[in-house]
Amino acid sequence: MNKLATRTATALLLAAALAGCVNTTSSGEVGVKRKQFVLLSSQEVDQQSALAYSQELAKAKQAGALNADPATSRRVRAISDRLIRQVGAFRLDAMKWQWEVNVASVDELNAYCMAGGKIMVYTGLINKLKATDDELATVIGHEIAHALREHSREGMSEEYAKQAGLNIVGQLAGLSQTSMQLAALATDVALSKPHSRVMETEADTIGLELMARAGYNPQASVSLWQKMMKAGGGSGPGFLSTHPSGDARIGELQRLIPKVMPLYQSAKRA
Template identity: 75%
Template sequence: MNTTLRRCSAALLVSAALAGCVNTTAGGEVGVNRKQFILLSEQEVTAMSAQAYTQELQKAKTAGALNSNAVITRRVRAISERLIRQAPVFRADARNWKWEVNVATSPELNAYCMAGGKIMVYSGLVEKLALSDDELATVIGHEMAHALREHSRESMSQAYAQQAGLSIVGQLAGLSQGSMELAALATDVALTKPHSRGMESEADTIGLELMARAGYNPQASITLWQKMLKAGGGGGPAFLSTHPAGEERIATLQRLIPKVMPLYQAAAKK
């Protein structure tokens, strides 16, 4: 690419970046208000995430591992339903999302929620850590928070922005070349790529409020992380382990719990 084209490409990306500094959720009682770098459309990322999720469901179904444990599946879905009812506190459009909740029979200590509300919990997480309903709500609320806050869309936007070039600008404009790449990227972001320190902290914070509003004791976030640290030898399982460190995470949650405890107490009286 010659210098002129490169400069034009950079200028277009800068313009897109300036237009894409948004806040995808309301702040809630916990006050999450960071401006986010967004380039890709919500519709495109949601569609690609749904496609990636369907592929994961098919893999699990083929292996006889999709919702094969009826007891865990009922628990996960019941807890998720209560949490999902609270999602509009952070974004009103979440009540119209096509939420899906499934369980994969796997020894992995893992869970995720793709863009648009596609939740998957691995049975090993529930069984190996002997999670209570409150602790399980901590995990699911955390993963839902990633989706509500559109962290996958943000991460995918950042990945695209790192590849300066007119071809990327073309893809952002909706050219078909980008569709398959987005599908692969949606899977990669949801299943393998760790979220940033800021994203993880936001998910902890929003998830804590979601569980409190749903009537789950936010103190369970502490016992969950104690179990995580013990299971991971200090780091915790991969889906929550990158940043912040376990001890720091626990300290932050302890500071936030007084903010959301009144919400839990009010929910418990209903």
């Protein structure tokens, strides 16, 4: 790779980064303030997410797995609704999102909230962990936080920028396809993985405040992740992972819980 190619690609990506640095949420009591790199619009990402969500709903419905247990669906929606009523603490526009909450009978420890407020909870998460309402609020609050911080938009923007930069460098430097693939892998490890860990920590942090404001005990975040660690056979290494290690995650939550306990106590008195 010659110096001209490197300088050109770096300059273009830097210009894009400076133009696209925003903070998508208010900081809340927990103080989330990181500037985020975004190139794509919220509208683009929300539209694609809504389409993807509808496809997932169709698959689950076809398999007979969509909201198959009415009692479980009511429970998940009741918890989600309480959390959604608190999203204005981080962004007022989210109060007007077209929120959707569904449950899929899938034997996995998983849940997600796509951009624009499209929530899905898998029954494996509930059944395998024997999750309490407070523990479910931990997970759902975490996933809602991803949507509030527009982590999908941020991740897609980073991938868009990486591919654009690699294409520019490849064209100018005449790299082979194999070299381009290696460059993409190196960029992924250097850029995407650290950002993903930051996003996970932000989602834990914002989710903790959401659950406290909704009247769910933030101490349950610790018991939830302890159960997750046990179900996963212990805590994996935090380095070169898209998630913080279990021990690191629990330590950070324990540090933040005193900040949000007054919100929880106030919500319980209301």
